[in-house]
Amino acid sequence: MNVTDLRCPSCGKGMRLTRAACTDCGITVEGNLEVSPLGKLSREEQQLVLALLFSGGNLTKTGEMFGISYPTMKNRLAALLEKLDAPPPPPKPQVGDLLDRLERGEIDARQALDLLA
Secondary structure, X not given: OOHHHXXXXXXXXXXXXXXXXXXXXXXXXXXXXXXXXXXXXXXXXXXXXXXXXXXXXXXXXXXXXXXOOHHXXXXXXXXXHHHOOOXXXXXXXXXHHHHHHHHHOOOOHHXXXXXXX
């Protein structure tokens, strides 16, 4: 059984992992066991995440590994983030807003440049 998507074979609802056993020594652990957020992804989704890490976060290179375009890669990444319940990234500040903050003395030039990066 694939533990990345535990579904009841009868009703199709999600199942909880409640038992784990060591095949070498026979120790068994029972209870409500947690699966990491990445462990909840399908194998294909996990491969995509690994490829993204190996490419240094480069969506173009990752897309090339899978034979998909940059926009498709961006959409798949957004879907993964949604599945993981990750908050959306904060919007990039507008240049005009940063200039206003600079003028008011809220930030210095270095901070403004860092926020633009």
